[in-house]
Every structure is written in C-alpha cells, then in structure tokens.
Amino acid sequence: MKKFEIAVIPGDGIGKEVVPAALDVLQTVADVHGGIQFDWTEFPWNCDYYLEHGKMMPDNGLEILQGFDGIFLGAIGNPQLVPDHVSLWGLLIKIRREFEQVINIRPAKCMKGIRSPLVNPNDFDLIVVRENSEGEYSEIGGRIHRGEDEIAVQNAIFTRKGVERAMRYAFELAKKRRGHVTSATKSNGIFHSMPFWDEVFNDVKKDYREIESAAFHIDALAAFFVTRPQIFDVIVASNLFGDILTDLGGAIMGSIGIAPAANINLNGKYPSMFEPVHGSAPDIYGKGIANPIGQIWTAKMMLDHFGEDELGKKMLEVLEEVTADGIKTPDIGGNASTREVANEVCRRLKAL
C-alpha cells in the first residue's frame, strides 16, 4: 500500500466548497485503486483565521507543513476582511517561496462537453510554465510621502538561476509533449529584465536543438491565445505574465473554474502544493455552484506528481465524460451544483 500524507488547506470562499468535493473524488480514486491510501490533515488557515490570530497561519505553520507529501489548497483571499496582498503573501506566496516551489505548471486544453467562447478553438492543448519564485512578485520597493507627492517603487527581481530554471523545465517538458517552447517576453518595453530574459532563453535553447522555439511579446501572445491557441505547446513566462496568461487559458477553455495548477518543488526538500488557477470567487461563494473541475483536475496533477499518471488519466477521462453528458455547473452552461458534479464523477469512477 502506497501512503500519501496530504495537508489540506481549503482556504477562503469557494475553496471551502470545491476542496471537499475534490477530496471525495480522491478518496474514491484510492478506494477503487486499492493500492494507495491518502491521509488527510486539514488546516483552517484563511482570512477568518487572520481576524482571530493576526496572521494567516501559525508561526510554525511551515514546519507543520514540511512533513507532508503534498499540500492540497483551494484558494486564499477575502478582500472584505483582509487586504489581498496581506492574505496572499501571508500564506499562498509564503508557501510557494519558502518551500521553493519555483515552477507553477498550468495546462489549458479543449475539453469535451465544454464550449470554448472562441469561435474556432481548434483543439488547442497547451501548458504554461510560470516562474513561481521571483519576477514581478517582489517585496522590494517602498512608498514615500502621502497624497499628491506620493511615490511607489516596485522592483522586479530576475535572477539567472531562476529564469534559466524555468526555461529548462519548459524545454524538458516540451520533450515529452509536442517539442515546442514559446517564450513570453516584453523586451521592447521593459528595458532591463526582459532583454535579459531573452538572452537567457537564447542561451538555454542551444542545449535543446531538437526542440523548436519561438518568442512573442506578451501582448501579442495574449492575442494569439484568442486567435490561434493551437500554435502553442509549452509556454514559459515570468511570474506575472504567467499569472495573467493562465486566467486567459481558463477563459478559452470555457471557464476559469476548470483550470488546474501545480506549484512544484524541484529539489525534493519540501512538498509541492496543488491549487487551481482560480481564486475564492466571493461573488458566488455560498451558493453551492462553484465548478469543482479545476480543483479535481488539480488533484489529478497531484496524482501525476506522485507517479500515478495512469490513475490521473482516468480521472480526466471521467471528468470529460461527465461534462460531455451535460452534468455541469452554471459557469459552463449547466445547472448542476458543485456536489452533483463531484458525486457524478465519484459514481462513474466506482463503475470503472
């Protein structure tokens, strides 16, 4: 019996709805498989916790998490209670950085039974490798003066190590896919970091002569996501560009509610963290209609990470069957609830 100890952080808003739904599916997968076992330990760390304790997680939160095989997270953020930069940096971004989850992989593809808003989606199948530890997301900078003379300075950090690592990951991934890497740049407008990004890309690609590559400015690249997403295989992007592109990736699939993600620790020192692309969706929280597919597909990425690719593949097939048969939440044109979708996925997994 293979045993996986998983730390579960539902977080805020719909995280508290889609995480239990996805756990049911994972539990069903384990039952059906018979050879794997999950041990869940849930942590109530979110914005409510912050109101009570003045922090998003206890001081030894990272020590607690360190012992787990993986972290399964819903979403963080309740701007009514806690400013977003405080809640995200106090938990989500803290874990990504301290646990050296330096890569964030986020696939987007045409799904059976889910209509893309694109007139011609052309069966696209892409994956964004988002640099997850530096870039535009930095605490370097500051603010001085108030009012009319106020100044805010925000420094982006691009290290050769960080950039090269993300790019190499993208090229390695392309070897296992369709052999193409696109770099998301903006070296026409960003004067220092993006020409540097291009230089590193040109250096790295020399080591992967069998892989085709291209570089697009992020503005044009975003437009191509809409007009011809089928041209992309692997895309490597900085932290912010990758963030924006992957909401767009969700949108062209049909809903940001189905987009999965994995924050990967590459050196094996710390657990990786699995959380979908979407946030806590305060606008629909409490209605029971949040799409659980993003969280369930994220669970599939966790299985892949544990080397259980076969199982993961089955899960995705079942998800597509369920949507193809019209059991869908309102964001993708159905009228099923979060629970109904998850229950149907479980039912079909049991019938396999």
Ligand SMILES: NC(=O)c1ccc[n+]([C@@H]2O[C@H](COP(=O)([O-])OP(=O)(O)OC[C@H]3O[C@@H](n4cnc5c(N)ncnc54)[C@H](O)[C@@H]3O)[C@@H](O)[C@H]2O)c1
């Ligand atoms: N990784 C994370 O934890 C994460 C990611 C993004 C945003 N956030 C936080 O979430 C909060 C809300 O952010 P936002 O509104 O910009 O983005 P969001 O992703 O929460 O919501 C954007 C839109 O997509 C819809 N949506 C999102 N997930 C859905 C799902 N599963 N099913 C159906 N519809 C879904 C929402 O209803 C909303 O209309 C903020 O506090 C933000 O900081 C957290």
Ligand SMILES: O=C(O)C[C@@H](O)C(=O)O
């Ligand atoms: O900006 C972030 O990374 C938080 C959230 O938007 C995400 O994509 O995970």
Ligand SMILES: [K+]
């Ligand atoms: K999330």
Ligand SMILES: [Mn+2]
């Ligand atoms: Mn985002």
